[in-house]
Amino acid sequence: xxxxxxxxxxxxxxxxxxxxxxxxxxxxxxxxxxxxxxxxxxxxxxxxxxxxxxxxxxxxxxxxxxxxxxxxxxxxxxxxxxxxxxxxxxxxxxxxxxxxxxxxxxxxxxxxxxxxxxxxxxxxxxxxxxxxxxxxxxxxxxxxxxxxxxxxxxxxxxxxxxxxxxxxxxxxxxxxxxxxxxxxxxxxxxxxxxxxxxxxxxxxxxxxxxxxxxxxxxxxxxxxxxxxxxxxxxxxxxxxxxxxxxxxxxxxxxxxxxxxxxxxxxxxxxxxxxxxxxxxxxxxxxxxxxxxxxxxxxxxxxxxxxxxxxxxxxxxxxxxxxxxxxxxxxxxxxxxxxxxxxxxxxxxxxxxxxxxxxxxxxxxxxxxxxxxxxxxxxxxxxxxxxxxxxxxxxxxxxxxxxxxxxxxxxxxxxxxxxxxxxxxxxxxxxxxxxxxxxxxxxxxxxxxxxxxxxxxxxxxxxxxxxxxxxxxxxxxxxxxxxxxxxxxxxxxxxxxxxxxxxxxxxxxxxxxxxxxxxxxxxxxxxxxxxxxxxxxxxxxxxxxxx
Ligand code: GLC
Numbered sequence: 001x002x003x004x005x006x007x008x009x010x011x012x013x014x015x016x017x018x019x020x021x022x023x024x025x026x027x028x029x030x031x032x033x034x035x036x037x038x039x040x041x042x043x044x045x046x047x048x049x050x051x052x053x054x055x056x057x058x059x060x061x062x063x064x065x066x067x068x069x070x071x072x073x074x075x076x077x078x079x080x081x082x083x084x085x086x087x088x089x090x091x092x093x094x095x096x097x098x099x100x101x102x103x104x105x106x107x108x109x110x111x112x113x114x115x116x117x118x119x120x121x122x123x124x125x126x127x128x129x130x131x132x133x134x135x136x137x138x139x140x141x142x143x144x145x146x147x148x149x150x151x152x153x154x155x156x157x158x159x160x161x162x163x164x165x166x167x168x169x170x171x172x173x174x175x176x177x178x179x180x181x182x183x184x185x186x187x188x189x190x191x192x193x194x195x196x197x198x199x200x201x202x203x204x205x206x207x208x209x210x211x212x213x214x215x216x217x218x219x220x221x222x223x224x225x226x227x228x229x230x231x232x233x234x235x236x237x238x239x240x241x242x243x244x245x246x247x248x249x250x251x252x253x254x255x256x257x258x259x260x261x262x263x264x265x266x267x268x269x270x271x272x273x274x275x276x277x278x279x280x281x282x283x284x285x286x287x288x289x290x291x292x293x294x295x296x297x298x299x300x301x302x303x304x305x306x307x308x309x310x311x312x313x314x315x316x317x318x319x320x321x322x323x324x325x326x327x328x329x330x331x332x333x334x335x336x337x338x339x340x341x342x343x344x345x346x347x348x349x350x351x352x353x354x355x356x357x358x359x360x361x362x363x364x365x366x367x368x369x370x371x372x373x374x375x376x377x378x379x380x381x382x383x384x385x386x387x388x389x390x391x392x393x394x395x396x397x398x399x400x401x402x403x404x405x406x407x408x409x410x411x412x413x414x415x416x417x418x419x420x421x422x423x424x425x426x427x428x429x430x431x432x433x434x435x436x437x438x439x440x441x442x443x444x445x446x447x448x449x450x451x452x453x454x455x456x457x458x459x460x461x462x463x464x465x466x467x468x469x470x471x472x473x474x475x476x477x478x479x480x481x482x483x484x485x486x487x488x489x490x491x492x493x494x495x496x497x498x499x500x501x502x503x504x505x506x507x508x509x510x511x512x513x514x515x516x517x518x519x520x521x522x523x524x525x526x527x528x529x530x531x532x533x534x535x536x537x538x539x540x541x542x543x544x545x546x
Contacts, residue, residue, distance in 0.1 A: 031283045031284045033074070033075075033122065033284065034075070034226065034286040034288075034309060034310060034383055035343045035382070035383065036343065036381070036382065036383060036483070037074035037075050037122075037383050037384075038072070038073050038074050038075075038378070038383070038384050038385075038386060038474055038477065038478075039073065039074065039075045039076065039077050039124070039288075039383065039384070039385045039386070040068060040071070040073040040075070040076050040077070040385075040386050040388065041076075041077045041079070041350060041351070041385055041386065041387045041388055042061055042076055042077065042078045042079065042388050043056075043079050043351045043387070043388055043423060044056050044057065044058070044061070044078055044079050044080070044081050044090070044103055045079075045089060045090070045423070045425075045444055046388065046389075046423050046424065046425045046426060046444075046445070047060060047061055047064070047388050047425075047426055048060030048061060048063060048064045048426065048428065048437060049425075049434075049437055049438035049439070049440070049443075050062070050063055050104075051104075052438060052439035052440050053102070053438070053440060054434070054438050054440040054441075054442045054443045054444050055102055055103075055438075055443075055444045056103075056425065056437070056438075057081075057102065057103045057104050058078075058081060058099070058103050058104035058108045058109055058112050059104055059108055059112075061076070061078065061112055062108070062111060062112040062115055062116075064428075065112075065115050065116055065119055065121065066119075067456060068116075068119075068121060069119045069120070069121060070471065071391060071467075071470060071471055071474060072470075072471060072474030072475050072477075072478055073121065073386065073474065074121065074122060074478075075121060075122035075123065075124055075225060075226075076116065076121060076122070076123050076124065077124045077125075077126070077228045077288075077385070078123065078124070078125050078126065079126050079351065080093060080125075080126045080128055080230075081099055081100055081103040081104070081109070081125075082094070082095060082096050082097075082098060082099065082100055082128075083095040083098050083099070083100045083101075084100050084133055084135075085133055085134075085135050085197065086102075087133070087134075087195050087197035087198065087407060088176075088194060088195055088197070088198060088407055089405070089406075089423075090126075091126075091128055091194070091198070091230060092131070092132075092133035092134070092135075092195065092197050092198045093128050093132055093133055093136070094132070094133040094135040094136050094137075095136070095137075096127075096128070096132075096215040096218075097214070097215055097218045097219075106222075109222070110222060110223075113222065113223050113224065114223075117223065122225035122226070123223075123224050123225055124224060124225055124226040124227055124228055124286070124288075125219055125224050125227060125228070126227070126228050126230055127212070127215065127216065127227040127228070127229050127230065127287075128230040128231075129201070129203075129212050129229065129230070129231075129234075129235055129271070130193065130200060130201065130230065130231040130234035130235050131192065131193070131194060131198040131199055131200045131201060131231075131234075132198070132199060132201060133197060133198065134196070134197045134198070134199055135197075138151070138154050138155075139155065139199055142154060142155050142157070142190075142199075143184060146186075147159070147186060147188050152188075153202060153205055154201060154202060154205055154207060154208055155190055155191070155199045155200065155201060155202060156190060156191035156199075156200050156201075156202050156237065156241075157184075157188045157189070157190050157191075158181075158188065158189055158190075158191070158241065159187070159188060159189070160181075160183065160187065160188075160189050165187055166183075166187075168180075168181035168183075168189055169181060169189055169191075169241060170241050170242065170243050170244075171243045171244055171253070172191070172193070172241075172243075172244055172261070172262055173244075173253060174192060174193060174194060174195070174196075174411065175193055175194055175255075176194055176195050176407050176408050176411040176412075177408060177411035177412040177413070177416065178411050180192055180193050180262070182196040191237075191241075193231075193234060193262050193263075194407075195407045195411065197407075200234070200237070201235075202237075203235045203236055203267070203268075203271050204267070209271065209274055212271075212274075212275070213274065213275075213278050216275065216278045216279070217278065220278070220279075220282045220285055224285075225284065225285055225286070226279070226285045226286035226287055226288070226309075227275075227286075227287045227288075228287075228288050228289075228290065229275070229287055229288070229289045229290060229308070230290055231263075231290060232268075232272070232289030232290050232291050232302065232308065232311070233256075233263045233264045233268060233289075233290075233291045233292055233293055233302075234262070234263055234268070235267075235268050235271050236265035236266070236267030236268040236270075236271065237261075237262075237265060237267075238261050238265050241261070242261055243261075244259055244260055244261050244262070245258075245259035245261075246259070247259060256292045256293060256294055257294040258294070263292070263293070264291075264293045264298055269301065269302070269304075269307060272289075272302060272306075272307040272308060273306050273307060275287060275307075275308075276306050276307055276308070277306075279309075286309040286310065287308050287309055287310070288308065288309065288310040288311065288312060288345060288383075289302055289308040289310070289311045289312070290311075290312055291308075291311045291312065292314065296332055296335060296336040297336075299311055299313075299336050300336050300337070300339060300340050303336075303337060303340035303341070303342040304340060304341075305340075305341050308342070309342060310342055310343070310345040310383055311342070311345060312345055312347050312385065313333040313336065313337075313344055313345055313346060313347065314347055315328075315329035315330075315332060315333050316329050316330075316333075316346055316347060316348055316373075316377065317347050317348060317349065317350070317353055317356075321359075321360045321361070321369050321373075321512065321539075322512065323495075323496050323497060323498050323510075323512045323513070326376070326498060326510075326512075327490075327498055330380065330488070333346070334381075334488065337382070343381065343382035343383060343486060344380065344381065344382035344383070345382055345383045345384075345385070346377050346380050346382060346383070346384045346385070347384075347385045347387075348370075348373055348374075348377050348386075348387070348390060349387040349390055349422065350385070350387050350422075351387065351419065351422060351423055352419050352422075353419075353422065354396050354421065354422055355387070355389070355390070355394060355395055355396050355421075355422045356369075356370050356373055356390070357369075357370045357393050357394065357395040357396075358395045358396040358421075358422075360373070362395055362396075365539070366395065367393050367466070368528075368529060368539045368540070369539045370390075370393055370466070371393070371466060371469055371528035371529065371540075371541075372510055372511075372528045372529070372539055372540050372541035373541075374390070374466075374469060374470060374473060374528065375469075375473060375508060375510070375526065375527075375528050375541035375542070375543060376498075376508060376510050376541055378473045378474070378477050379483075379500075379502070379506060379508035379541075379543060380488065380508075381485065381486045381487065381488055381502060382486070386470070388426055389426050390470075391466060391467055391470040392426065392427070392454055392455075392456060392459060392466055392467055393454065393466035394424070394426070394427075394454065396421035396422050396424075397421050397424045397445075397447075397448055398421065399417075399420055399421060399424075399445065399446065400446075401414070403420070403445060403446050404417060404418060404420050405418075405420055405444070405445065406418025406419045406420050420445055423445060424445050424446075424447055424448075425437040425438070425443050425444070425445065425447055426456070427447065427451045427452075427454050427455040427456070428455055428456050428457060429455050429456065429457035429458075430452065430455065430457075431452035432449065432452070433446070433447040433448070433449070433451075434447055435447060435451055435452075435455050436455065436457070469526075469528060472526055473526060473543075476525055476526060476543070480504075480506070480525070480545075481504050481505075482502065482504045482505045482506035482525070482543075482545050483502060483504050483506055484502065484503060484504030485502050485503030485504050487502070487503055488500045488501070488502060489501045489502075489503075491507065491520075493509070494513060494517050495513060496511070496512050496513025496514060497509065497510065497511050497512065497513055497517055498510045498512070499520070501546065505545055505546050506525075506543060506544070506545065506546075507520065507522055507543070507544040507545075507546050508541060508542075508543055508544075509536065509541065509542050509544065510540075510541040511536045511537065511538050511539070511540055511541070512538065512539060513538055514538050515538055516535040516536060516537050516538065517535065517536050518534055518535060518536070519531050519534050519535065519536045519542060519544075520544065521544075521546065522544030522545055522546040523544060523545045523546075524542060524543070524544055525543040525544065525545050526542070526543045527540065527541070527542040527543070528540050528541045528542070
């Protein structure tokens with residue numbers, strides 16, 4: 001299909017466009033495309049700025065589609081680009097069915113979608129059901145309405161504790177610091193698990209669930225291929241909103257574990273079943289959930305046949321650079337999905353956590369390890385998510401206090417710096433900021449000096465670069481039968497090394513032992529570092545065809 005033939009060149013909701021869209025969906029090979037897809041996470045503010053205001057946008061993504069096609073990714077996940085006052089950089093959504101002017105408009109989204117599809121790249125978008133922005137029309141209505149009114153019943157408003165109701169209704173903390181409750185002038189309190197500008201919605205209210213379905217249909221009708229569901233372990237709250245329980249050992253309120261009543265409540269599964277029903281009506285579409293739970297069995301519950309297609313497994317993102325830890329992370333991720341219809345879903349970095357180059361030690365060491373980690377991640381069976389800039393080996397950036405924008409910085413009373421370090425804009429070309437990211441030198445987060453060699457342009461011409469490694473890895477993964485099969489078999493390997501075989505014949509061998517080891521038999525398909533003389537250096541991985 002040429003870009004002109006794409007259904008979205010017609011008005012997206014016209015009957016002709018709908019039937020063309022149906023054809024486009026059913027034409028695509030297999031509806032389970034997501035099972036082994038490589039998704040590329042576009043943090044929209046930081047990927048590419050098409051309008052020249054220093055903030056990334058949809059036009060910037062559209063301009064860079066040739067880059068993404070050359071990179072070889074199968075699908076995009078675009079972080080929220082909906083109208084938002086940006087208290088949490090788009091995760092505070094004022095209208096989930098429109099485009100924030102800073103990022104473009106609906107026509108610009110349609111054009112991006114159509115061009116991406118024409119290049120064979122699928123597009124998934126963020127769905128943020130747990131909360132809205134405090135500037136959402138519903139919240140304005142709720143504030144104007146009386147306690148106990150239907151407008152308040154879309155959110156979680158409660159009377160306070162204590163004789164005057166001047167204490168929060170329970171002891172829940174906000175994930176971003178401080179209490180999870182804010183008081184309104186008439187004395188009631190509303191719940192916000194994140195910033196006060198992100199009031200939680202009440203999913204026991206049928207209107208709230210119906211509105212989520214309307215939002216999903218809105219984007220599916222335009223042609224999106226699926227959703228990443230934000231805080232997919234949120235939404236349901238326990239009856240009576242009981243206090244969280246301190247853990248026995250520390251006496252502290254634990255995040256995301258037993259005793260944390262804010263998340264992973266049984267009622268959440270009913271919401272996921274509703275979400276799945278909408279997706280089942282749209283063959284070829286899918287959802288991946290951001291599910292932070294401490295227990296593998298709890299995670300598996302989100303992956304039953306009538307719930308999520310995929311759930312991020314964050315074990316690789318939290319594991320240290322240590323052979324045993326990585327092996328445990330892989331085993332437990334595979335065990336989690338074994339009894340479900342879902343494949344595993346691997347993540348090394350995202351917009352909420354320190355980038356893996358930095359986690360692995362930074363500098364030359366962190367980069368060498370990140371190269372090996374890329375071959376590990378992309379050799380594993382299942383889907384993989386690459387965060388924009390992973391393919392350039394971007395590190396975190398030490399930003400000055402005055403540049404910090406993450407609400408965590410303020411909410412923690414300046415004790416936690418938040419997530420800006422991993423959200424610095426991508427360097428595209430040139431030798432100084434803004435490195436082709438924007439026409440404006442004032443980028444929304446400052447870009448450091450010295451990133452010339454990190455730019456996509458500099459790396460594209462360098463065979464030994466991180467970008468060239470990713471391109472080769474993705475090309476092999478997408479074309480070689482060695483990557484077939486859902487299973488993984490561990491092979492004997494020296495202490496500090498990991499080796500496994502896929503049923504298609506691929507062997508991935510990773511050396512973290514601190515000393516070179518002999519490269520096993522097989523044809524070398526790709527290596528993250530030199531394998532001269534039949535020896536694999538430490539912090540290096542190799543793909544072999546056996
Ligand atoms: C998710 C997002 C994060 C956001 C939070 C609240 O964890 O990944 O960026 O701040 O949800 O929406």
